[in-house]
Amino acid sequence: MNGKFIKNEQLNFIIKQIALIKDSTNKNVPQNVLAAVIDLANAKILDLFPNASLEQKEMLVLAGPKTDKEYEQYIQNLSDFLLPFPEITQQQLKKMFPKHKKIKLPDLSNIDLNQLTYLSWNDLGYNKKFIVYELEGKMVGIECEFTPTSKKNLCSFCNSFGDVAYFSTVTKAKKSNNPDYYKSIGNLICVDSTECNKKISNVEYLNAFLKDSLGK
Ligand SMILES: [Zn+2]
Incomplete structure (x- = not known):
């Protein structure tokens, strides 16, 4: 420690x-x-x-x-007493998103792990935002569909007003009577996660969103 x-x-x-x-x-x-x-x-x-x-x-x-x-x-x-985001390699990130063979990964050397609550990057080729976070001691990753918006609004993660986009994710939660049902949840979230990480002061929403997405 x-x-x-x-x-x-x-x-x-x-x-x-x-x-x-x-x-x-x-x-x-x-x-x-x-x-x-x-x-x-x-x-x-x-x-x-x-x-x-x-x-x-x-x-x-x-x-x-x-x-x-x-x-x-x-x-x-x-x-000086900041706990950094856990070290993670590009190889580990690739493994978290096996469906995307040509996933564009972030340049980890450019990211200050001390100023990171969650790791995220946008892949405009796939029209997706990827989010990686240590949820209850385990590194998890989710992907969201990206829908740009033109207006500034409140970000659900950092609760600050700024450039957001609408991100939706299909959750793993299923209805027992309908195996084909997948619930989709959406949020307005900062487009620039570096900025969001500078402002996020509470992880309650982030935790809930990830749990929901992962069907936990
Ligand atoms: Zn934000």
Whole structure:
């Protein structure tokens, strides 16, 4: 473990809490209100790490208010403790999608595994988005059909407003009385997964979507 204990989405969550504190500071809210905002942020951050050691808790607690530079330093310090996305090879990725012999794979050397909650890439030749994620300790992959949209909208994964496309996937869930029935589920998801990974702060939806897709 070498002391690493923070996931990408957890650091994103912490960064969002800091943005809220900065926002209150900029609005010159009364001191007691600002103190309450900081207390709440601390409670939410510590909630993410129920098993944190005393040392880790000390590192996480935001005593404040701080200057921009101090917040930067705080985030920088936490970044050293990021748990990277598990190492994966192109060969392993190919095996996850055996149906696609000519699958276009992402250049893994260009991807910062520290800033990755889920690995995803688009293959416009197949009109597909591929998503790889460690679900309950096991690496899983799904493919989605890609339908471009022209409007910006909320992404289901990161909950941020941006360039999204409609991605649908056929699930393995079957109706017992109809073996030919396959349920399809769709979502608006960021087209650019690097951007999505910078913003995702909660994996609840991602987990549910993958479980649903895999019929778990
Ligand atoms: Zn997104």
